[in-house]
Amino acid sequence: MLRQAVTALVFVLVIAGMLVPRPAYPHNPTTTTVLFNREIATLLQRKCVQCHADGKLAMPLVTFDQTRPWAEAIKEETLSRRMPPWPAERGFGAYANDIGLTPREFEFLISWIDGGVPEGTDPAPAFVDHGDHWTLGMPDVVAAPTTAAAVDARSAPAFKHLTIDTGLTHDGWVRAIDFKPDPRVARGAFLSVAGTGQYLGGWTPWQSSTELPAGAAFKLPAHARIAVDVMYSGSSQPISDTPQLALYFAAAPAAAPVITTTLRAMADARTPARFVAEFKAADARALVSMRPELPAGTRSLEIKLMRPDGSREVLLWMKDAHQVWPTPYVFKKPVTLPAGSVLQAVAYAESGADQSRSGADPAGPRFTLTLNHYAAK
Ligand code: HEC
Numbered sequence: 547m548l549r550q551a552v553t554a555l556v557f558v559l560v561i562a563g564m565l566v567p568r569p570a571y572p573h574n575p576t577t578t579t580v581l582f583n584r585e586i587a588t589l590l591q592r593k594c595v596q597c598h599a600d601g602k603l604a605m606p607l608v609t610f611d612q613t614r615p616w617a618e619a620i621k622e623e624t625l626s627r628r629m630p631p632w633p634a635e636r637g638f639g640a641y642a643n644d645i646g647l648t649p650r651e652f653e654f655l656i657s658w659i660d661g662g663v664p665e666g667t668d669p670a671p672a673f674v675d676h677g678d679h680w681t682l683g684m685p686d687v688v689a690a691p692t693t694a695a696a697v698d699a700r701s702a703p704a705f706k707h708l709t710i711d712t713g714l715t716h717d718g719w720v721r722a723i724d725f726k727p728d729p730r731v732a733r734g735a736f737l738s739v740a741g742t743g744q745y746l747g748g749w750t751p752w753q754s755s756t757e758l759p760a761g762a763a764f765k766l767p768a769h770a771r772i773a774v775d776v777m778y779s780g781s782s783q784p785i786s787d788t789p790q791l792a793l794y795f796a797a798a799p800a801a802a803p804v805i806t807t808t809l810r811a812m813a814d815a816r817t818p819a820r821f822v823a824e825f826k827a828a829d830a831r832a833l834v835s836m837r838p839e840l841p842a843g844t845r846s847l848e849i850k851l852m853r854p855d856g857s858r859e860v861l862l863w864m865k866d867a868h869q870v871w872p873t874p875y876v877f878k879k880p881v882t883l884p885a886g887s888v889l890q891a892v893a894y895a896e897s898g899a900d901q902s903r904s905g906a907d908p909a910g911p912r913f914t915l916t917l918n919h920y921a922a923k
Pocket residue numbers: 590593594595596597598603604616619620621623624629630631645647751752
């Protein structure tokens with residue numbers, strides 16, 4: 547009896563200990579030259595405050611006093627690569643929206659935390675919230691859904707579907723989009739043209755806009771409606787969100803229309819945990835962006851380009867798929883797929899995962915991969 551009570555008490559204390567932030571090394575001497583007001587504040591501004599600030603998804607990490615109690619937790623979360631939430635492994639493909647820590651940033655963080663979290667005496671760089679304005683300048687059109695998304699307090703991450711009427715009276719060529727959902731509750735979003743499935747791009751808390759390379763644009767038909775899937779997680783109070791979509795039009799019809807291909811992966815007959823999807827480029831294509839949709843129970847995803855000259859390049863390698871951080875992959879520079887190339891995506895399901903869990907049809911697609919591309923010169 548007593549033993550059980552003691553065990554229970556210890557358990558309660560451990561849980562309580564996990565809930566309150568622990569001060570990091572309160573009495574340790576400083577053994578690092580890395581300072582909060584210099585390297586760390588700018589690092590947090592580059593990679594963390596898009597979500598860790600007042601009015602955003604998570605606890606603020608803007609000032610020294612806000613960050614210091616979280617030092618040990620920051621070390622844990624970044625070591626385990628849960629934070630920042632960028633699921634792709636470093637070294638494969640170059641992405642414009644990559645928020646992963648570079649090895650150098652990682653060293654700075656660990657050195658600062660292990661070295662006694664010194665603040666520094668110079669003033670910290672000011673925090674500017676870029677979420678308040680359209681980063682690409684004045685949009686040509688701003689549209690919003692007629693029905694708001696109701697996000698219940700403390701609800702678990704889940705997608706909600708919204709439709710935005712563009713109100714366009716003639717066809718247009720879109721060269722860029724920007725999107726503004728409520729930053730307290732939105733974790734990611736994907737936009738496409740209702741009916742045609744043309745993928746327009748994604749939104750994440752750290753990269754709101756997508757701009758196409760010069761000369762490339764999406765065709766948006768007159769009266770087009772935009773289908774938006776937003777992943778929301780509840781905050782402390784219920785929130786009703788009416789996100790705004792900004793469209794930027796090209797002056798002339800695009801020389802290089804961007805089109806969407808959606809691949810559906812099927813189970814490999816010989817290896818049931820392996821799922822494969824392939825895209826064969828009949829003519830040379832420039833690949834702009836990719837959107838993998840991986841059901842729960844997916845362990846890894848590899849996307850590989852196999853050129854007709856026999857060369858191979860891994861464009862994306864994801865060891866741990868994050869279900870709660872849907873991520874679009876936008877190439878820094880479009881990747882050229884010479885005519886005859888094959889883009890191959892291979893996913894593995896977790897061992898023991900129920901293959902039929904993700905849908906009613908166990909023989910149906912295991913994952914989908916959406917590709918945006920245009921004719922390469
Ligand atoms: C895209 C948004 C986003 C970015 C970017 C981000 N975080 Fe987070 N972070 C969250 C959210 C949301 C949580 C709360 C847990 C969850 O919902 O996954 C969290 C949780 C944490 C926690 C754990 C808090 C706890 O309760 O133990 C730490 C520590 C952390 N983040 C540090 C960082 C650091 C350091 C960076 C930058 C290097 C960073 N995060 C970047 C959204 C983000």
